[in-house]
Amino acid sequence: MAAALAFAYVTVAAWATPEIKVSFSGRWRGSNRVAWVFGLGLIALLAVLADATRSPDRSAARSLARELQLTDLALFNEARYARHLTQADRHAAFQDHPMALEHFPAGALTVPMSADARLD
Amino acid sequence: MRAWIERQRCLIDFSVANLGRRKARNLGLLGAYILLVFLLASVVLYGDALRREARLLLADAPDIVVQRLSAGRHDLIAADRLDALRALRGVRRADGRLWGYHYDPTLAANTTLQVPLVNPPGPGETVLGATLARARGLNPGDTLALRGDDGAIRAFRITGLLSSASELVSADLMLVNEADYRAFFGIPAGFYTDLALTVGNPAEAGKIAEKILTRQPGSRVILKDEMRRTYDAVFNWRQGLLLTFLGTVLAAFALLAWDKASGLSAEERREIGILKAIGWETGDVMRMKFWEGALLSTCAFLAGYVLAYLHVFHGGGALFEPILKGWSVLYPKFTLTPQIDLMQLASLFFLSVLPYTAATLAPVWRAATLDPDEVMRE
Structure with a gap:
């Protein structure tokens, strides 16, 4: 610059x-x-x-999220534990069975929760 | 001052002529450099924009969500827990939420069925998310037939679609009323998927969550702040897949800078020797080479950053869509809210321009401080 x-x-x-x-x-x-x-x-x-100063209208999405009490973005709907990331079990790999490798691409995007991230 | 300006202009003239002499090599270098800055800036802009979008859209999410765990898995929660939760000091409102997944074999995708608390659809009616309706080719007035939990086919008349402006949160949603939901999934009355609490003072949410865990062991309590942190972590460019992508780009960039720093070609060394022999000072040679590096890297930065901005905010981040989409069939159409953080812009500038410019100067300084005769004889 x-x-x-x-x-x-x-x-x-x-x-x-x-x-x-x-x-x-x-x-x-x-x-x-x-x-x-x-x-x-x-x-x-x-x-x-x-x-970058323009701000598109997000009121429709915000009011829908408020009305339906939504907790997650609908970005990763390929697996049940990726659709509602915040509500799923901790994002542990192998959660389907011990030898199951993570087979959904969305699983590769999510990172393990830090120890203090959740109360459970 | 004017003399100084004219001197710099002459050095720039010389640098441009110098760059022009190796046109193909320098244009190739510029192209690779622009690509690197473009990828680097795209990752940072895209990750930041998605994180901001998640924060904005989920700002009104429930303060606390309470789930019941059974044998370590999320299970239905009894409605009688609601009264106990409402009695907690600080809890302003508690609602039972009904939502679940249905695998649609026609689409080979999961849809999310949910019961809205206000204005639920009538019996046998549904409101669909715009992405789901588009994927299924459905319009208001059409009928959607799905096989329920008991194996019976249930038909839902579509009375409306959710706004396409809200696709990022509603892509796969299918709203039905409570009776239809319970009949479809076979969930008896008196049970909910989870409970959503609104607290009077958000600062007390943590304390209330601790009380819930003490009084209702076997629950999982999720705070709004934790939901925010989850998306912060997912779209953080310093973590996860984005970091892997970024790491590759930075490694390529380091290779480029290292190649430049590791030495000059014999031709370039001879040229420096000749310049010194005809009276150029070491400082002039350094300045000329500085302008060469600065011209190339600043040009690459400007072009790369502007292209990255266009790619992320006007091109929908087309390069990243396949990564985020994964195997999702119901992938929402959305545009991101553009925003530029000046600190981030400055960091990108220093990260992309300074190392390269510095790397060009190091070998030049080594050659320029030698005796011209020695350099030309090498």
């Missing part, structure tokens, strides 16, 4: 100097080309920062 800002400063200061203005007819200096690339990059970054 610091380097990008330094570039922006160097470029603006250089362009403010009349004798080294960018000429569209002549051959561009390397530093001018760099300034253009970084200028565009910074504009894209600023656009991303501006875009």
